[in-house]
Every structure is written in structure tokens, then in C-alpha cells.
Amino acid sequence: MSLDAQDPTPHTHAHGHGHHHGSYLTPKGGVGTVIWDWMTTIDHKKIGVMYLFAVLFMFFLGGAAALAVRTELFYPVRTETTMVAKISETGAPVLDESGKPVMVANTKVTGQFLANLTGNGDAQSIAEGNKIYNRIFTLHGAIMVFMVIVPSIPASLGNFLLPLMIGAKDVAFPRLNLLSWYIYVFGSVFAVASIFGGGVDTGWTFYTPYSTTTDAGHWRVVFMVLSAFILGFSSILTGMNFVVTVHKLRAPGMGWFDMPLFVWGIYSTAIIQVLATPVIGITLLLLTMERLFRIGIFDPALGGDPVLYQHFFWFYSHPVVYVMILPGMAIINETVAVHSRKRIFGYRAIAFASLGIAAVSFLVWGHHMFTSMSELASTVFSALTFLVAIPTAVKVFNWIATLYKGSITFNTPMVYTLIFLFLFTIGGLTGLPLGTLATDVHLHDSYFVVAHFHYVMMGGTIMALMAGMHHWWPKMFGKMYNEAGGITGALLVFVGFNITFFTQFFLGSQGMPRRYASYPTVDNDFQILHQTSTIGSFVILVGFLVHLLVFVHSLIAGKKAPANPWGGLTLEWQADSPPDEHNFTHEPIVTHGPYDYDDVVPPHWDPKDWPMPPPLPGAPARTTMAHAPSKPEI
């Protein structure tokens, strides 16, 4: 560990290797050349960036749907009947024999936002509005789950960072990576086509027998189901790629327990992706067969079992929520260590906890189906669900222990890390009443569930994605961003998020069911809670718009980023910002662990950016890593 790092490759090698390509973002020619380059690239960095922008675009699309849902719920839908004077064609009131105006009932629908966009506000519009509402929340769910959250961190940040962090030149199968990207695009096209065709109202879970019988004769449902099927392949191929990359392409000297914990998280995610996704493939295939040919295995009218579909569906969909959260946790591992400038607490515990979460995630899917299953199965699944909380809690404790006595800097990544810890803990804790059979009977399919999964998925994964984006933005694009803008956006998102979703816990425990376009208002607080929630959702919108502005400004006019703005010790910070096309100009040598802040001075880091804390009393002097030249000497 006290090895004085010297440039191991002689200059002849650098010369012999040829020209320096410049960063991966450098255009290679005119517009046409650049477009073709990006369309046919097998560079993991470019593919990661394309995924990132696609995911963010889909996030705004799904978010727009969410805002429509919340706007609809601002007012309950009511039919008001008032008696008004009957008016004849001439405009004069019609009078009866005694001279009094004739009163007729005037029915008006109030509180319905969606139908008023398309209909004319009369009584029939309620049904129409409800149909549209169903389509919009399905759209929100399907887009967010399949096109945003599942690929978000692994495919974007994972693709970009994994090879850099282990010192590889690319992922194991670069062309397969490009294929994954195109499959993602292809699948999204199917979804968009389905949406343009009018959308689907089955809910993102496509429960039978409704999904097999609704909208008969139309192709919309089949397209949406096919879209999810195709996106599954993208997920599988990415997972395969990552597992082989981690097994085979680590830099010399980097053993399993020398890897950054981000890699452990992505690796566990990849395992789940490979094992779980094929099951949704066969499920959706059978669903399509059921819908097109009514083969009957999920149809009680033909002797089949609709709960079998639920088993098939949730066998994938539960592990996939861990595909969603594990990469988020992987990011937090990195940001919490770097921005508290402290060795992460319990490296091996976190590494094994990641694998443990991946393993236990396959045992608990029945907790989505407590009300459909036999009592024995419900009991067993409930007990196993409590088990999965253990490795998760280990991680949370370790992060908090990392923060303790660290040298914390309140920049945007750290603020988002703290937000993550707060929101994810709430989300995890509220999973407990849902995993407990007695309480779940009341809370199932209520807003409590909605609040819970938004806390873990959005309060978890999306906040971690924001943390990761702000943490690695300088590396990816070579530009710094406006820190004040980032913090403002983060605080707006945090406040808005809590206003939106904390109220929904109350809504749920008071009995508000999910996926309902309207609600009663007698003897409950539903309306005020819904209105609060809606206001909060618009605050979230403002927060994300601030982020969008900050990022766009950064790309256009941001300060040039140094190679290691935060003083990280993992290998990606040894590459340039943005990295060279081949990642590293020389093969990196690992001579210290990824979190050895006590022992090593981070390479490519400027002390005036982040002052280092003084070394602990009695600790040996820190080793200085000499700068490896980022450009070859000419």
C-alpha cells in the first residue's frame, strides 16, 4: 500500500499505441458522421449516455401522466343536479298555467378534469373520464416501471461506470450492449404506439381475466404487453453483460473485495435480471396467447386459474423492485463515502447484503397477493418478507455509520444521499405493515401501498439516480454544474415529495382505494389530503424543472470539470473528465482499496476544491499518487 506508483508503461509504449483519440464526446466529423457514430457505437459510455437521455425523457412523460392523475383527484367527481328555470328557444323562461316558471333538472358533472378535456361535461362524461383515468394511470405505471426505473441506473450509469470502475476498456460484449439499447428503443416504440392508439386500462400489472377480455379485438393491449416483453430482453442482455464483465474484466490486482461497492450492487442487480426476467417473458407470452386464442390457463371460465397469472407475474415483478433499488443503493455506497470523505463502514457486510437481498428477493413475491392466496402460502410469504428487511437494514445502518464522524460536504450529491436515506427508510418501514397479514388485509390496494412504493421507488431509486447524476456529471460530460441550483432543485423535490406522498399514507389508512378516479367526502379527510398531495406533485415538477435548467446550463456554459472534483479514490476518477474513448490511456493499476481515504491522497484531485481533513492522530502519512499523464508527451 505504500508503493510509490510510477507510470509502469514506458514512453515507447505510449507512442507505439498511437494517437490519442480525445474524449469520447469529441465529434469525429460532420453532423452525419457524428450521428452515424452514435448510432453504431459499441462504446459503453456513449450507450450509457443515450440510455440516460432516453430514461429522462420517459421520466418526464410518465411524470406528465402522474400530474394528470393527481389533477383529476383534486376534486371528487360529482353530479350536481340543480333545478333551473326552463328556457325556451327565444330565451324567455317558459311559464306554466299559474305563471310560475317551469323548473327542470339541470345535471352537471363537476370535478372531472380529464373528461372536460375531451368531453362536454355531461353525465355520460363520467364514464368516459373514468376510462381515460384508467388509461392514464396505466400509462404512468407501465412507462415508469418498464421504461424508466428498471433500466435507469443499470443501463445508464451502470453502463458508463462499470468498466471504468474495474479498469476495463469496455463491457464484456460491447455489440450485445448496443443490441440491448436498440431492443429498448424498439420496445418503447411498441409502448408509444399503444399509447397513441388510445392506451390501455388494465393497470401496469395486466391482471387476468380483465386484461385478457377487455378491449376485445383491439391491438392496444397486445402492443403494450409485447412492449414489456421486448424490454425484458434488453434487461436480460444488459444483466448478462454485466455479470461477465465483473467476473472477467477486472484490472490486474483487483480482487472481488477490492471492487467498489457500486460494482457489487450492479452485479447483484444483474443476477436478478438474468434469473427473473425470463419468467415475465413467458408470462406475457402466455398472456398474449390467452388474449388472442383464449387458451384458458388463466381463465376460470375455461377451468384455468387467474391467480396463477399473479404468481407468474410477481415472480418477476418482485425481484424487479430489487433490480430497481439495488443500483440506487450502489450509488449511495459511493456518494456517502466520497462526500463524507470516509471509508465506508462494513464493506463486506454491504457486499454480502447486496447478494443477500438478491437471493431473498426471489422468496417473497406472494406478499403482493395476500388476499388471493391460500392461508398457508400467505403465512409463509409473510414470514419470508420480514427476512428481506434484514440485509436492507444492515445497509442503512452501515451508511449512517459511514456518515458518523465523516467530513461531510453538503453538495448536491450528499444532499440527495441524505434525502435517499430519509425517504428510503420511511419506505422500508412502511413495508412492514404491508407485509403483516393482519394489517395488509385493510391496507391492500389502498393508497398506503401507493405511498409505500413511491417512497421506495421514487424516494429511493430516483433520488439515488439524482445523487448519482450529480456525482458523476462532471465525469460524464466534463462540465461542472451550478451547485446552488442543484441544491435548490433537491430541496424542492424533497419537500414536494413529502407533501405528495406522506399524505397518501393517511389517505390509505383511512380507506382510500388506489386506482380510483374519485372518492367520497363525507366523514373523512379525503379531499383535503388529495388536494395537498396534488399541490405537492406540482412542487416536485418545479424541482425537476430546476434540475433540467441546471443540467442544460451546465452543458452549455458549465465550468470545465477536473478529472477528480470530489476526491474519489475509485478508478473512474483516474480517467479524464470526460474519459478518453478507450477509457484509460494506460492500463490502470490498483494499488489501494476504493475507500482508503485515510491512507491515500486521491489522484487527479485539487486540494483547493475539497480540502482534505487532517489525518487521524497516529496514522501514517498519506501516500501521494503521482499524476499519470492524461495526454501523451509529444
Next chain:
Amino acid sequence: MTTLPTSQSLPDLHEKKKPLWSRYVHGHHWRSQTEEFDGLKLGFWLFLTTEVLLFAGIFCAYCLFRAMYPGAWAEGSGSLNWQWGALNTIVLLLSSYTMAAAIYCFQTDQQKRGRMNLLITIISGAAFVAIKLVFEYYPKWTMGKRPGSLFDYPFATDPHVPLWWSVYYCGTALHALHVIIGMILIARVYVKSLKGQYGPTYYTGVEVAGLYWHLVDLIWIFLFPLLYLIH
């Protein structure tokens, strides 16, 4: 088990006349060709697990409905002709052998034999699909033994028999689709081998296509007794 020759033991030919397989250069992000080969195999085994898990859904539906409706399963299985199933099994086993033999041939630089083995494998696959379509699917379909709501066979006795047919058709059709995909993969390998792409130091493509084909055989090894041999 003998080991393969190193590139040093090749006869010293003129650069241009050296066969394609000996001039293979591994991807630049791998440290060596061995690493690449091992990595590819690892990746492909991961892919095979996804294929197995795809069929897991069918097997799960099969097992559960068999446990719940054993009468329908016995009746349905009884109306399948085990002779065709056994013939198909033998065809696939033989084709598995020829595929493994093809790998051996390329490992020992017997190009012609290797290609012949590949061809036999493809033809066996085609025979499998043909037997299935002509002697199994067509007669059953015309008799009315069809999945789910398409069921139209008047002489069934157990009310859950249409479910049996759904599971049967889904399982065997999905498998036949994989046979066809396997055939396409092997055909691609065959075409490449015509140019001398595969040999003792580079035969990854043949290996990978072989793995896929063996998986297809593996799935049939389980499907056959489960579908045809219940009593």
C-alpha cells in the same frame, strides 16, 4: 483428454495461405483469447439459464394443473402417440451427438467432417419439426384437440382436458420455435465454416451454437416423458 495444439505447433505456412481460424484476433477489451473464450461461454451459460427459466413457466403450469386435474392429464397424455414422441427424442439425441461431434471435428481440424456433422444436425432439427407438424399437430388439430376456447373434440370425458391441450401446444410450440432458432444458428455456423472460420485454435461459434442446441435437446428430454408418458 488431449489438449489442443498451441499456435506454435501449426505448420509454418505462408501468411496468406494460413486458414482463417488461425488468424483470429480477439477483441481488444479482452486480455487474451482464452479470456475471451471463457467469457463468452460464461455469458452464454447465463443466456441458457434464461431459456430454461422461460420454459419454467410452462413446466410450472404443467405441474400445477397436473396435480389439480390428474384425470384430465391422464386422458390428454393418453391421446398422444408416444411412438412419435420417442422418435422425436431419438432424432434430437442423435442430433445432439452430431453437434458434439462437429465440435470435436473442428477442434481436430477435420473441416469436411465437421461440416457434415453440422448438416446432419440441421436436417435432424428439420425432421423433428416436420414430424411434429405433420404427424402430431395436424391430425390432432383436425380432430378438434385444440387449446382452450378452440377446443372442439366431442369425445373427451374430463372437463379440464382443454387445459391439457393448452399446456401441450404452448410447451411443444415454444420448443419447436427454439428448434428452429437453433437450426438458424447452426446454419450460420455452417456458412461461416465454409470459409474456414473455425479450427483448433478458434471454434467459439461452433461451441456456442452447440450449447444452444444441447439446451433444446435438454428441454425436450424433460418435455417428452412429462407429456407423453403419464398414466
Next chain:
Amino acid sequence: MSHQAATSFNELDPHGYEQPGHGQHHSHPIVGPFTLRSILALLLVFTVLTVGQAQAELWLTGAFEIAFPLWVNIVVVMGIATVKAVLVMAFFMQLRYDNPINTIIMAFCFFAMSLFLGFTAMDLLTRGRVTEFKNGPVVAGGTGAGVPSANGQPLVTAARTRYLEKFLADPVLVEARLTARMLDDAARSTLAAAPGALQAHGHDEGSSAHADSRAGHDEAAVPEALAAAAITSVASEIRHKLAYRQSLPSPRLFAAKSLADKAASLVADGHAAAGALVSTAAADAANGRLPADSKELAAHDFEMLAAEAHATSGHGGHADHGHTASDKNTTRGKSGLSGALDTTADGHHDDAHSEGGHTSVEKH
């Protein structure tokens, strides 16, 4: 590339991949033809074994009237399949010679599959243990709701009803059925005209093959017997076509032609008298009067077809025995929870099978 000696540790290449002479070295063993052929032979042997055990079970059930519990079949069959799978994976897919990680991956995969199966089974097979309403289907086979052609019945019943209606109404099918009956009458009357005790061998449709062979064995083959056998075989051909719903556009002409062919072959074989009888029958078939129809006869014909369809559907040559045996297996097979819980289905099932049993016992 480095100044170090070949033997010292090179940080850039710790495994020595880039060393000259080591670079392209493959250490993958070759699986030779002897091994491959032995494994193939083993696989074929196991295939024969697995088919054999199924047939043996059938035979044992039929011959000794034992019924095997359901799990025997599953355990043996899956056991053999597992052995075959392991052979293919270890030798053809070369897992035995590979990095153990590949085997671990496959083992994990099967483990995940078993989790999936096990936990789903834990739910689906324990319904109704505590609360009855979570039990199985109320109407066995479903109500057929939403399937336009099912008319609110389970699909199997609907298919049967549909065909029965067609069977009773469609002129071609009626003609075929009555032609077959007419041929049976003709065969019986021919046989009745024959001297001797050959009539004692009840000629029922299902054992026409036996009748043929028995008739053939007789040295002094009575022409009537041969003729009757030929006519009966044509009748059962027509029934076979009906049972398998093969097309039969003009049954009487088909009957006449088949009989004429059979007559010609009999004459060619030297049985002139028998041939003559058959030709007469052929003429009758073409021009004679079809027997009167009635609902009971039609229903009875339908049941015969059902029996024929079951008998020839794959239980080998053991038509009656096989059918009875499968009755036993299926009713006894409903052991355990699924049997205990599946009361409605069981009841329905017994009805259906008592019909079947009834049919196989009754001789025409």
C-alpha cells in the same frame, strides 16, 4: 514491453497471458469420439428405459389389476430424465471440463425454478384448507362464459353437444352412421346363414381385428365368416372416419366401393364364395334401404364412437383393459388434497367414466 525477466511477477499481466508461447494456449480438453458415442448409447438406453417403464406400468396395471400411486410414475420418469439431462450437460455441453462457475450458474437456475414451482404449488394446492371459498372450481372445467360457442357449458360438454347435434342432424353423418349399421346387420345376417358355431364369437366392433384373425386362422374358413369379417371391417372403417372426423362425403358409395375392393381381393385369394357374398353386400350398400333411425340408436352410436376414439387413442392394443385401467388410475389418482377437495369434479368425472365403462362392457 517490460524489462522484467519472464519468471518474475508482472503487474500488468499477472497470469502471464501475454507471454510468448503462452498467449494463445488453450487448455480446453477435447471430448473424444469414444466418449461421445458412449454417452449417446447411454442416452438411448435411458430413453428406451423410460418408454419401457411407462408401457410396463400399463401392462402391470392391466394384467395384475394393480393401480400404481401417482407419484411412482412421476418419480421414475423424472429420475430418468434427470440422469439424461446430467449426461447431456456434463459431456455434450462439457460442463465436466469447464470452469465450475458454469455448473454453479446452471445449478442456481434449477434452484430458482424449483423455488418458483414449490412456492406456487404451496399456494395452489392448499386452497380451501381454512376457508372453503378459496377452493377449486365450482363448475369443473369452467362455465364457458365468454366463449360464444360454449353456450354456458364447460368446453368439453359444449364440444360434445355441438357434435352430437351435428351428428343427429347432418345428412352425411346420418347416412354414414346408418350405412355402418346396415353393414353390421348385413354381417350378422351373413354369419347367421353360416353353419357352425362361429356365431358364438360375439363380433363386436372393437374386436373386429380379433375376429379377422380368428377367422383367418380357421383352416376350413367358412365363406360366410370371411364375408362377415370383411363387411364388419368396412363398417368399422366408416366408424373410424366418423370418430376421427375425417371427411366422408358419400358414405354409401364409399361403403360400396370398399366392399367391392374387398370382394375382389377375396376372389383373388381364392375365396370365391366369400367374395360373392361381399359383392352382394356391396350392391345392397349402394342401393338397399337404410335401416330406420331412432334417437336411442343414434345416442348409442355416438357412445360407440366415443369408446372407439378412446380405445384407439393411444392405449395400444389393449382397448378394453386399457380403458378400464385408466378409469382406475384416474379415480384413484385423485388422492391427497386435490382429490379430497375436488368434490364436484370428482362427481362429474365419475359420471363421465361410468358412461365409458358402460360402453366398453356392453357388447353390440
